[in-house]
Amino acid sequence: MNYGIKDIKLAEKGKDRIEWSENQMPVLLAIRKKFTEKRPLKEIKIAACLHVTTETANLVRNLKAGGAEVSLCASNPLSTQDDVAASLVKDYGIPVFAIKGEDKDVYYQHINQVLNYRPNITMDDGADLVSTVHSQKKELIKEIIAGTEETTTGVIRLRSMEKNKALKYPIIAVNDAQTKYLFDNRYGTGQSTLDGLLRATNILVAGKKFVICGYGWCARGLAMRANGMGAQVIITEIDPIKALEAVMDGYQVMPIKEAAKIGDIFITLTGDINVISEEEFPLMKDGVILANSGHFNVEINIRALENLAVSKKKIREYIEEYILKSSKKINLLAEGRLLNLSAAEGHPASVMDMSFANQALSVEYLVKEGKTLSKKVYSVPGDIDKEIARLKLESMGIKIDKLTEEQERYLSSWKVGT
Known part of the structure; x- marks a missing residue:
């Protein structure tokens, strides 16, 4: 397996930290169980350009459990956790190209190495992967079904591409999910x-x-x-x-x-x-x-x-x-x-649980529906957003009310007034 990391000997420490984060990510674990049973991503190649952290490691494990062939590079030269990169390579068999502190040349070299796997789905955090495909690797576009984008900055770039008719395949803006921006971004x-x-x-x-x-x-x-x-x-x-x-x-x-x-x-x-x-x-x-x-x-x-x-x-x-x-x-x-x-470890795992659940379920949706979508930036489907919120509440032991039949009739009627 080809990879580019700092030191494979850091893997033991990385694995312990990945497993610690896993304990804080019950929604992702519930999705992993479903993915393992149904294998909805079988034979799909995914190129991911994300912050290489313990939380990302658990997302990547989900994608692999769903049957995907995943390769990963960093979405920022200083955000990589080198022990996590080492563990993903050694313990989970994921090709990783990321070294904390890499310079700009190495950063883009790693992006190109991930794209050499010829993906069907791109997964981005900042849109550097998508922009590289569109500017330098246009021959890959015919093989790409769709992509996802994690963060505000990337969504802005992609909407600009759509407006200028430069976007050549559909993207789901994960950042627009309420279970992402209301929690990940804020908390x-x-x-x-x-x-x-x-x-x-x-x-x-x-x-x-x-x-x-x-x-x-x-x-x-x-x-x-x-x-x-x-x-x-x-x-x-x-x-x-x-x-x-x-x-x-x-x-x-x-x-x-x-x-x-x-x-x-x-x-x-x-x-x-x-x-x-x-x-x-x-x-x-x-x-x-x-x-x-x-x-x-x-x-x-x-x-x-x-x-x-x-x-x-x-x-x-x-x-x-x-x-x-x-x-x-x-x-x-x-x-x-x-x-x-x-300078720190990024967001707590319990909040990334929802963000990466959006990523995982959006990829599943794109594998099923991506070929029917236009070359646009889409929001996460509302039923996915609500399902993630439901799973999170369930993991916290919290129950909520349901509408009665009378309340449903009232909300769907225009005749009842004062």
Whole structure:
């Protein structure tokens, strides 16, 4: 079996961690049981470009249990857990191409190695796999039934491709499932981003002016957690509705140039480019901390920061200190890459349980229905979304009510009024 990982000797540690995560993923385990019995993915080749974590390992195990031939590469150069990659290769027979800290050339080399397996389904987190197929590996398109996309940034890219008629096969936007974005984005990102911040810096959050750029679901979760730890939360936004919501949630809202002058910690979660730009760096406090939890390392203009700095040094494993001409120090975490996966372990397994259940069931759906779909970006079918919520509640020992026949009749009637 071909693979590209850091060290196969790390497999034992990785397997223990994969099994620990498995214990927190009851929905995925229920789907694995069904997949093992019915083998709905038999003879299907899946190329997956995802964060190589313990939770992803359990998703990949599900796909293999369903009969698929799966190959995996990283969707971010700093998010790979090398022990997990080793275990997937040694213990589960999955070809993995991912090394934590790989440079851009190796990153795309690994994407191409996964695509060399000539997939029928692509599984993406950020759309780098899909974009590589469409730009460099067009000959594979005729063999691809459909694909899935995990995250907001990837969905934005894919909808742009659809709008420009560049998308050549259907994609399910897993990120649009309610059992994904309402939980993974909000509760997962909120907790794991703070986890990454604390591991990287060991700072006290209480009392700090904590600037969050954006107020989508991920940012909402982070704001909630930072506020709970005693931070003074400041939101920057470009959308008036989201900005108004942030105000109503009790946070300060202001333009980034105003926030730059007073913030102690800045974390970007927008999916856009140069959210913190060359103009803001000179305005910032000495010793300010900058980080990003959006998918790509473009939200902080690192090139501009490099140009403004007279020197740079690594002062902790995930902190680079930039010194400007004014002697002001600016601390950048994790090279501006995903903080929660670079400096920490990513989302807790119990929330990824729902996200990856969406992935698994969406792939099953695409194998059955993909050839009938148009070259568009689709939402996860509603019955899949509700089934995942039902399974999650069941695993938590929680029961809910059902409509009576009278209530169903009332909701379907227009005649009954005051």
